[in-house]
Structures are given as structure tokens and as C-alpha cells.
Amino acid sequence: MMRIDKNSSVPLYAQLKDLLSERIEDGSYGPGSQIPTELALCEELDLSRPTVRKAISELVTEGLLIIRKGKGTFVREAPDHLILANFTPFRFCFLAGQSLEDKHFIDYEPTDQLPGEYEAAFAANTGDGSGHFFEVIWTEGEGRSNYAYCRSWIPVGMFPNLAEHIRRRSRMIDITANRYPLLPHRADWRVHVRPAGHDEARALDISRGTPVLVVESACHSRSGNVSEFSVAVLRADRCVLQFEPTSLRRD
């Protein structure tokens, strides 16, 4: 942890600026939170009021801090945090969606080869749920910036006209008509962080290797077969997964 060094040739207000910046950066002073008062900082760090005032004033000028009149000094909110509220493993599942309109499709071709790590998801499938898959790729975003790069694999045998439906921008109700037993009912899912791959980085407008938040969901239909395996790659600097209230089961 940084300390103020009164014997340093660096001016005290500049040292304090660094120290406050560090606390903002490391989350000690979180986005949107109120920082201690000038007086509290004077006492904590044994500094004079003008020194503290000058440091804060410059951080306000630089945009890290915001003064709210009569309330105090606050850390600026991250400008574009996206709270994915009521998040469930179905949020980025194609078949659980309400419409195609929020999706920017990149591809939806049939394939008979799944990425090796995802093969296991369909391993127990039988009949229509095995073999060929539509690999549906799309992005979701707001304005010009995408926050999600989504890939889904859906058995062709279960939804044979899927590509045609996407091409025609059908309504979800037409895609799912008479196929309710095949729709996602239960998901096995996981969340982790890894570096963005090439296509993911390009779609999300980040550098390759930037950490992304990955949500993988194997969606089982009521028949028990997996009818969709979905991988959502999210911008980790923007997306917050906010879950529905969860109850503790005491076993």
C-alpha cells in the first residue's frame, strides 16, 4: 500500500493524488462510492487541508472524482456498466429467447463437428439430438457496441428448418411451434474467465487476449436430451451478472 512520504521531493498533494488514484483503482473506493471528507483525509494521513483540497480538486478536473453539492465527493461510476438483471443460464440461449430482433446474426450453418470441449454436452443425446448441428453465431449489443458474442449448437434433427427461419427472420413462436417438448427446460451451466479469441475479440471490439466472461449452458429439454448448447462470451469490463434471489437449501 502506498504511503505519504514527507521527506520525498514529490509534492505532498501529488503523492496524495497517487494514493487516492490507487484506492480508486484497487476498489478501496468503489465506483459511485463516497470518499472520506477532506477533514477525514487530513487526519488519516496527517496532511494539511489545502494539500488535500488541491489533490481532490485535480482529481475532479481529471474526471476520477465528482463533487455532489451538499453531499460530498464521489468516485465516478464506470461509464457503461451493463447490469444483466435477473440473469439466468437461459439469458443467451437461442431457443429460450423471445425474438430474433435483438440478435445480430453472423452465421447459422449446419456442422457435424463441435468444438472438442463441447462434445460432451451432447454425448448422452440419442436420436434427433445427435449428429448434425446448426451452429448459430450472433452478437448482442446496444448502439454500436456489442457486449455479447454468442454461439449455440442446436441439433438439426430437432429443428430442421432453423436456418431457414433465421434467414427469414421468423417469429420465435413460429420456430418453437409444436416443439415445446424440445425447448430448454433445465440447464447445466458454468461461468469462467478466459482470454478472448480472435473472432470474439473482433466482434466485441476488444484486443485479442483481453479477459472475457464466459457463460456456458447445456440446455436440456423435458425429454432429457440437450436441445441447445450455448456459449456466451461477454465483455468482462462491462457486464455484471446480477442473479435472481437464491434460497439456501440446508441438506
Place this chain on the structure above:
Amino acid sequence: MMRIDKNSSVPLYAQLKDLLSERIEDGSYGPGSQIPTELALCEELDLSRPTVRKAISELVTEGLLIIRKGKGTFVREAPDHLILANFTPFRFCFLAGQSLEDKHFIDYEPTDQLPGEYEAAFAANTGDGSGHFFEVIWTEGEGRSNYAYCRSWIPVGMFPNLAEHIRRRSRMIDITANRYPLLPHRADWRVHVRPAGHDEARALDISRGTPVLVVESACHSRSGNVSEFSVAVLRADRCVLQFEPTSLRRD
């Protein structure tokens, strides 16, 4: 995306090594997955069999790939991925724990100041659930390496002897005795990624600013008050949150 350049002065097998390494790094070939056969790579990239064989052989020597006899060539699993199975928002809650033995305590002092961004969690609390809090800080890890840096705030009024219990390494059953109505029952929670702060980085043996996976849980007791607010900072390069099967509610 890298391409093989037949006019380059770099040997073809070396270019192929780079290309395969890139596909491993960017997740095109995920950890544990099977890579295409030699023949498939020959055809895809218009390379000779000896060239492909030499590139793969060197990547095996370097440990990125593994040959399983009669099965194929696979990407090495990440060596120390930690699957947090059956993950729930209570996983890193102090009061929902089974014992103190898996925790390495760093601090457990009373405080009357919460980090600003977490104040809201207790805002609706009344009576014993407001005012002073124990700030309990601990790490969890395996062997010498920590994967979680946990902070919890617990109202002193609800668990007045908490620090004493921790100091004496009481059993959880003694801490929770006669306090069942105060134990976590329901959690509001979220997951996001942010750069590690100073203390977090030191505890997790990573560089400051390295992305960490953060799980924040406001644990409500049956009375409705929040009896614990917990923030678990997890090594994003190691931890996978694997959730229990989740059912879709159709509204």
C-alpha cells in the same frame, strides 16, 4: 487470424506451430479438446504430412499438446483449473459455512464504516442489523496457493461474540447456536470481473490489476434483514463457477 505464408523465410512447420499455438491460446482448440487429425490439418492448410507431423511433435515436446494412443492429439488441460462445483451464492459466506478450518483468517475486527458501494446492502436493516459490523477477512486455498480472498460484513448486534469465536476457532455450531433465525436464507447476488486491488493481489499471489472474478452476496435471514454481506474475490485464471442445474421458469 494467422495464415501460412509459403513465400515466407520462416519454415512451414514453424509457422504451423505458431498457428496451432494461437488456436490453443485463443480457445479455438479448448483445453482438453481433440485437435484435428494430421490429415485434416494437411488438407485445411495445404501442407505436407511431414510438416504437420513435425509441428505437432514439437508442440507435444513443449507440453501444449498430448497424444493419447489410439485416440488422437489433445490440448493439454489447464493444469490447475479449480471447478467450484454446485456453486451457490453461499459458497463464500461465513455464516453458511460448515467450519472455520478451511479459512485462513486475516482480520475480524469491528468497524462502523462499510465500503461505500456496499452500504446499500444493509440500508434496509433495522435494529440489530445496523450500525456496527465485524469485517471478517480470510483466504481459502489449496496447498500454498490461495484461490479466494473473502471479506464479509456481519452485524455485531446479531453475532456479538463473533470475533471471540473466531479467535478461539470455535465450531460453527457454537457460533450459530440459538441464532438460526439470523442465518443466511436467501441471497441477492452478482458476479463480475474487475482488476485486483492491492491487498487482493497480494493475498492471491497475482499482480495488482490482474482481472479477478468477484462474487458479491447479500445474505438475508428469515427475518428479512441482511445478516451478512460477502465479497469473494477469486483468481479468474483458475476458478470456474459450476452451478447446480437450473430450471427455466416460463412467465
